[in-house]
Every structure is written in C-alpha cells, then in structure tokens.
Amino acid sequence: MLPMSDGPRHAAIRSRIARCVRRAVKAGAKERLDQSVRARLTGVLDTDAELSGAFAGHVASGAICDLLGVREGADREQLCSAAAAALASAHRDAREEDGRIARLEILMIFSRLVEERGAGLGDDLLSDLVRLQQSDLQLTMQEILYNCYSLLIGGSEEPRYAIVGMLHALSQHPEEWTRLKSGAIPARAAVEEVLRWTCPVLHVARTVVEDTQVGDALLQSGQMVSLWYTSANFDDDVFADASRLILDRESNPHLSFGFGPHFCLGATLARMEVQAVLEALVERVDRIEALGDPRPVYSNFVSGLARLPARLHGRTPRAGQRS
Numbered sequence: 676m677l678p679m680s681d682g683p684r685h686a687a688i689r690s691r692i693a694r695c696v697r698r699a700v701k702a703g704a705k706e707r708l709d710q711s712v713r714a715r716l717t718g719v720l721d722t723d724a725e726l727s728g729a730f731a732g733h734v735a736s737g738a739i740c741d742l743l744g745v746r747e748g749a750d751r752e753q754l755c756s757a758a759a760a761a762l763a764s765a766h767r768d769a770r771e772e773d774g775r776i777a778r779l780e781i782l783m784i785f786s787r788l789v790e791e792r793g794a795g796l797g798d799d800l801l802s803d804l805v806r807l808q809q810s811d812l813q814l815t816m817q818e819i820l821y822n823c824y825s826l827l828i829g830g831s832e833e834p835r836y837a838i839v840g841m842l843h844a845l846s847q848h849p850e851e852w853t854r855l856k857s858g859a860i861p862a863r864a865a866v867e868e869v870l871r872w873t874c875p876v877l878h879v880a881r882t883v884v885e886d887t888q889v890g891d892a893l894l895q896s897g898q899m900v901s902l903w904y905t906s907a908n909f910d911d912d913v914f915a916d917a918s919r920l921i922l923d924r925e926s927n928p929h930l931s932f933g934f935g936p937h938f939c940l941g942a943t944l945a946r947m948e949v950q951a952v953l954e955a956l957v958e959r960v961d962r963i964e965a966l967g968d969p970r971p972v973y974s975n976f977v978s979g980l981a982r983l984p985a986r987l988h989g990r991t992p993r994a995g996q997r998s
C-alpha cells in the first residue's frame with residue numbers, strides 16, 4: 676500500500692497509479708461530480724437533514740467509486756459503509772474489531788471485483804490497477820487490493836470530512852458565508868482555507884532516518900515521530916490570525932495533504948469536490964442552519980463530523996426569476 680511503503684518501489688508504483696488517477700480524473704470526473712453534487716443537494720434542500728452521511732458522504736464516495744468503476748448498487752453501498760467504519764466510528768464505544776472487520780470486508784469485496792474484471796478490463800481505475808499486474812512493475816494481487824483499499828478510504832472518508840466540516844464552518848461563520856454568497860470571494864478561492872480549517876487527517880507517522888534537531892528537540896535516527904498536520908495548520912508563526920476562518924486567505928501553505936514523496940495522490944480530485952460543493956451552495960442555497968449539536972467521529976487518525984443535523988435553505992428566487 677502506498678502510504679505504508681517507501682523507496683524506489685513506492686516511487687515507481689506511485690507514479691503509475693498517479694498517472695491512472697490523472698487519466699481517470701480527466702475523463703469526465705468534473706461533469707460527473709457537478710451532476711452528483713446537484714442531485715444530492717436537491718435531495719436535502721429545504722429539509723431537516725443529516726448532512727455528513729446523506730450529503731457529504733454520498734458526494735465523496737460517489738466520486739471515488741465512479742473513478743474506480745464500482746457501479747451504484749450493493750457493492751458500492753457495502754464498500755462505503757465499510758470505509759466509514761474502517762478507521763473511525765460514529766460511536767464512542769465502537770470495538771476495535773469493528774474496524775478490523777470493515778477493513779477485511781473492503782479487501783474481500785475488491786478481491787471479488789478484481790476477479791470479475793477478469794479479461795473484461797474497462798477504462799476505470801480498478802482495471803488500470805489490474806493491468807499493472809502484467810506491466811514491468813508486476814503488481815502482486817496483494818498490492819492491487821491494498822491500493823484499492825487505500826484509494827477507497829482516502830477518496831471517500833477524507834473529502835467527506837472536508838465537505839461536512841465546511842458546511843458546519845459556514846453555518847458558524849455567517850459573515851464568511853455572506854462574502855462567499857455575494858461573490859466577494861469566488862468559490863475557487865475558498866477551497867484552500869476549507870482544507871486548512873477542516874484538516875481531515877490528524878497526523879502521519881514517520882521514522883527518523885538521521886539525527887535531526889527540530890527546535891529544542893533532538894530526533895534520533897530510528898525513532899518514530901508523528902507529524903500533527905492539524906496542529907501545523909493552526910501555527911501562529913505561519914498563518915496570520917490562524918484561529919480565524921478567512922476564506923480568501925492570501926498565503927495558505929496548509930499541510931492537509933501532507934508533503935514530500937507521500938503527498939496526497941487525490942489532491943486534485945479532493946479540491947474539485949470541495950469546489951463543486953461550494954459552487955452549488957452559492958448557486959442554490961441562501962442559508963445554512965445547523966440544527967442541534969454536531970457529533971464528531973471517534974478515531975485516532977481522522978477528524979471530522981459523523982453527524983451534522985442541519986437545514987440548507989434554498990435560494991429564494993427574485994421576482995421574475997426562474998428557481
């Protein structure tokens with residue numbers, strides 16, 4: 676799995692998978708995404724809804740499943756509910772084995788889907804991964820399955836938390852929503868601040884390869900260190916007024932996608948998703964009203980909202996305007 680490997684093999688597999696992702700993203704992902712966001716928004720507009728699962732989760736998992744070529748239906752639903760349980764839970768008292776079972780379930784479903792692809796490979800990302808078996812890289816079945824797992828989790832859970840976190844933030848910062856809604860801030864310009872603010876991945880571990888001084892701390896070769904992205908994103912030495920949501924923040928070197936050789940492979944798709952939702956909100960929503968307390972996910976790895984009860988008040992058409 677890319678996040679768990681290093682060195683030349685990581686670089687080689689990563690570059691092929693990145694090429695497949697780029698190709699799949701170019702092949703109509705934007706249009707599919709806009710359509711899916713519109714349809715999902717129509718489903719929750721002007722009703723009291725739970726937006727983490729019913730909206731954000733569907734947009735995110737739809738995007739990655741479309742890319743992988745997992746059709747709508749039982750497999751997609753099962754994969755998405757297992758992805759939600761693999762690294763996090765909506766319940767404080769979730770058992771560790773629930774996560775383990777969900778992770779195994781994902782691998783088993785992908786194992787069957789890979790087998791079903793057989794000779795009938797298509798133009799989806801899953802078929803691309805299967806083709807890498809016969810390439811000079813000779814990807815093993817294990818490498819295919821683990822990377823499907825990684826793409827599914829990265830592609831469904833993290834954008835979900837970014838999108839639902841954005842909805843919550845906009846409901847709590849009406850002044851920023853007004854600036855966005857009035858066009859003072861273009862939707863495109865708000866994407867990076869949404870990512871900084873929501874920071875769905877809390878931390879990533881690394882092994883120190885040579886003694887390194889960081890501030891007052893000496894990190895010794897062989898030690899494990901955690902890079903707390905969520906802390907870096909609110910570093911007062913880097914971000915002016917770090918604890919304020921400023922949608923059109925000028926300098927925004929956030930670390931929500933990490934950095935270096937493991938930099939998020941789905942960053943382009945994730946940015947497209949956030950932008951598509953922002954654009955649809957500006958076009959069709961007047962007000963975002965949170966209803967009651969949101970509920971966080973329980974996880975030591977990702978951060979976000981498992982539930983956001985809210986109402987998206989649809990745009991009131993002006994006289995003579997079609998809604």
Ligand code: HEM
Binds near residue numbers: 829876933
């Ligand atoms: C807002 C959404 C997302 C966030 C915040 C996010 C965040 C991250 C982070 C922090 C890493 C680790 C970087 C490091 O170790 O330095 C990562 C890696 C990765 N992400 Fe994402 N991600 C998002 C969306 C996606 C999407 C949509 C996909 C799938 C298309 C994806 C696939 C991956 C993969 C495969 C890796 C491993 C790359 C490697 O190890 O070489 N991510 N992501």
